[in-house]
Amino acid sequence: MMLYPFKFKPLFKQRIWGGTALYSFFNKPIPAGRKIGESWELTDLPDNHSEIANGDLAGQTLNKVIERYRTDVTGRIDWQQPFPLLIKILDADDILSVQVHPDYAACKKMGEGSPKTECWYIIDARPGAFIYKGLKPGTTADVFKASIQNGNCVDFLVKVPVKPGECHFLPPGTCHAIGSGLLIAEIQQPSDTTYRVFDWNRLDPDTGKPRPLHIEQAMESIRFNQPNDILPVRTEGRLVDAVEFKVDKLQYNPGDEVCFNPGIMRAVIVISGSGQLIDSNNSRTPFVMGDTLLIPAACQSKAVLTRKTEMLIVTI
Numbered sequence: 001m002m003l004y005p006f007k008f009k010p011l012f013k014q015r016i017w018g019g020t021a022l023y024s025f026f027n028k029p030i031p032a033g034r035k036i037g038e039s040w041e042l043t044d045l046p047d048n049h050s051e052i053a054n055g056d057l058a059g060q061t062l063n064k065v066i067e068r069y070r071t072d073v074t075g076r077i078d079w080q081q082p083f084p085l086l087i088k089i090l091d092a093d094d095i096l097s098v099q100v101h102p103d104y105a106a107c108k109k110m111g112e113g114s115p116k117t118e119c120w121y122i123i124d125a126r127p128g129a130f131i132y133k134g135l136k137p138g139t140t141a142d143v144f145k146a147s148i149q150n151g152n153c154v155d156f157l158v159k160v161p162v163k164p165g166e167c168h169f170l171p172p173g174t175c176h177a178i179g180s181g182l183l184i185a186e187i188q189q190p191s192d193t194t195y196r197v198f199d200w201n202r203l204d205p206d207t208g209k210p211r212p213l214h215i216e217q218a219m220e221s222i223r224f225n226q227p228n229d230i231l232p233v234r235t236e237g238r239l240v241d242a243v244e245f246k247v248d249k250l251q252y253n254p255g256d257e258v259c260f261n262p263g264i265m266r267a268v269i270v271i272s273g274s275g276q277l278i279d280s281n282n283s284r285t286p287f288v289m290g291d292t293l294l295i296p297a298a299c300q301s302k303a304v305l306t307r308k309t310e311m312l313i314v315t316i
Helices: 062-068 070-074 104-110 141-150 215-221
Strands: 006-009 011-019 036-042 086-092 098-100 118-125 130-135 157-161 167-170 176-178 182-188 195-198 238-241 246-252 257-260 266-272 274-279 284-288 292-295 301-305 309-315
Touching (some): 006 062, 011 086, 036 292, 195 215
Antiparallel strands (some): 036 086, 118 167, 118 182, 130 176
């Protein structure tokens, strides 16, 4: 089969902090009357497999297609599942919990979880929007654990104002929280391991009880005395250059054409604009803002832009 750029059916996740911006901003078909906090755009976790939405392979899951066309999709003869990326769009209508994700060493020590390196690209932000990213210098494990018990751990987090166009890198071990009023493209390792340390004393609307915290696991996972230079903020060019993945920001004007040569598998997140991908078989895959596509390594493709367009290109 001549492979082509894949589009996927999003997987919507209801969250206590979610809203309706995925519909109002991107026109995604979220379920009515539900707070949707996450649209999983590209995933191959055991219970969440992305399903191809276009072309001859429509209806098949990504993992099955990779099993059948491994080298043509990935560009690697020695490819091993699972797929190493999870791409989401987050609608934080309310603030998220204070949390941390473990690294390899913490997972091994605890005998649970999977590591998670991630980055947040700020798509839209209300005036005054912010995130918490990292601990203030000099915060020790003992001081922070006491602050959790006293309910004032936020006093020890670094509060960072944010605006559209910024990319914030968060390696595992970084204590963090996403503030309210933010629409974010999240690119991460394929892990759903999250340890909460504080949840703003709110109650789960389904149970009427506080959501569980994971204090001991979080304390094992947090990197204390983390240097600030490993938490960069970038707005142009190569946004992330990590071992786990790389992210590049591209901007084009109407009528521009950009070639994606074969040899490398690429995930494309369309932040704004529209156009179409034309492959060597002359098949055309239209895209609009909010779409995430996967261009197989064996696919020669050309993007033709119909509007001013901003893309994030993710490679591994």
